[in-house]
Amino acid sequence: METIKDLGTYTFAGLLDNSVRKFGERPALTLIGKTPYTYAQIGEKSQNVAKMLSALGLKKGSKVAIYGTGRPEWGIAYFGIVNYGMIAVPLLPDFSSEEVSSVFEHCGVDAVFAETKLYNKIENLGDKLPPIVIKLEDYSIIKDTNNPDNCLKNITSYESNPPLEKVYEEENLASIIYTSGTTGRSKGVELTHKNLVWTCIQCQNTHRVHKLDRTLSFLPLSHVYEFTISFSMQLLNGACVYYLGKPPTVSALMPAFKIVKPTVVLSVPLIMEKIYKNKVLPTFEKNGLTKFLYKVPATRKLIFKIAGKKLKKTFGGHLIFFGIGGAMLNPEVEKFMKIAHFPYAIGYGLTETSPLLASSGPKITVPGTIGLVMPGVELKINNPDPKTGVGEIVAKGENVMRGYHKDPELTASVFTTEQDSAGPGYFKTGDLGLFETHHRKPYLVLKGRNKNMILGANGENIYPEDIEFVLNQHPLITESLVVEDDEGLVALVQLDEDKFENEAEKRIKKSFPSAVLDAVAYEKEALISEIQFYVNKRVNKSSKVGKVKTVIQFEKTATQKIKRYLYDLRTKKDEKK
Secondary structure, three states, rough: OHHHHOOOOHHHHHHHHHHHHHHHOEEEEEEEEOOOOOHHHHHHHHHHHHOOOOOOOOOOEEEEEEEEOHHHHHHHHHHHHHOOOOOOEEEOOOOHHHHHHHHHHHOOOOEEEEEEHHHHHHHHHHHHOOOOOEEOOOEEEEOOOOOOOHHOHHHHHOOOOOOOOOOOOOEEEEEEEEEEOOOOOOOOEEEEHHHHHHHHHHHHHHHOOOOOOEEEEEOOOHHHHHHHHHHHHHHHHHOOOEEEEOOHHHHHHHHHHHHHOOOOEEHHHHHHHOOOHHHHHHOOOOOOHHHHHOOOOHHHHHHHHHHHHHHHHHHHOOEEEEEEOOOOOOOOHHHHHHHHHOOOOEEEEHHOOEEEEEEOOOOOOOOOOOEEOOOOOEEEEEEEOOOOOOEEEEEEEEOOEEEEEEEEHHHHHHHHOOEEEEEEEOOEEEEEEEEEEOEEEEEEEEEEEEOEEEOOOOOOOEEEHHHHHOOOOOOOOEEEEEEEEEEEEEEEEEEHHHHHHHHHHHHHHHHHOOOOHHHHHHHHHHHHHHHHHHOOOOOOOOHHOOOOEEEOOOOOOOOEEOOHHOOOHHHHHHOOO
């Protein structure tokens, strides 16, 4: 376990110096099937990136964007930028050309590393492109407005330049991260070296990483969750990170798990929920005997444990830490993982907090809770409800952002007004929660987003996430979202179309041997009504939905959270007026 004593300073330069010194010849970063870069090579190549940027006219404080998917060159470019005083601006791969253009303009980006397939999305931005564009895969120069002749060069042209001086100032900005959130407004979050490296070190209280660990990385590196835990924390301790190199579909992930045999994986709830619903659950219902045994509590535990062993083999057989974060986890799926002894861990945080605030490692997870507050972080519940104890979660610690880029008013609005000698007040997360005692310790429990909470007709608080968890148990539903219109609660559901069609056709054969087209429509309407009955039977009186509407496919963020603002029925009604 590496500490601040090993690094000297809470900076990425200190982190990489220490890792090169201790793990120099060990493998550090690689694409699956390729020869890994060693830690020594990462140190050398990142310095060469900095030499190139310096020769192109960039200096301390210059802003350099990285627009690419997870690959070793992404991390090398990042170190080359931040270790020499420049500021990295990571961009999510699913950002559209309009979103990227907006970031370039708002942030004032001086240069961008762009992966070829993503550069194709932005190459026609013209004057809105930064003056310097560098190909991420091999660091060749695509564009240099001030000196077009440089386009004939690549990084090897600058390797013989004199070494540059590294920067070890903890309060320097390391990254400006533009979020793709559920609220629709993309903000530039300013995170210092200390914010990120301090968090990286503190995360070791949840799980200890060592030099023999192997991590399979498939989430966007530009998201601080993946960056801090699957990249920075691994390199802090000499582990090797393997990148998938393609979209994380089931057909791509399964062979990768067998090849890498990872000990560490970071995921979002949706991936495990899909595996549970489509792979695990059907095995419990495949015949009459297993169906019967599954209903008996004692035998259900045994079935879960057997399924858990098989699941671990699916992930390569060496898994010791399966981190889940980025969104709330389905309670039924979590109960299965706990009983099955699957080594899952839960974490909670935000981009603004670098990200981790609370977590529980595989040995101490309690279903339905997040876990313990990370050491060094202060969390409290603001204005708790006297009856339920639920209130807004507010945070203070070395991991809390400096502020929103070029937006002092918005920055001021997300901190509580009280201040002390240590600086501003608490950061208002916008999440609702409470503390519960488990194992004689206070465990954080999330209740949803403050903005999502719906005030019922009788003044009761309705948490749509709780209703969504129930909806998502229905075998025909892939995902759901509960919103409000002028008449009450509406469940928007994305259906498993194949199952939906098959179920409708089964019913047609029984009751409608003729007039098939009319029968299909009739049975689909009947199934929608059954979904409404299903959820309303399982929620309290104030949480019953008045309508169920279908959605072809939800639009999502990088961590697979639905962009709720796109489905606000009240807003759309107002806009029509």
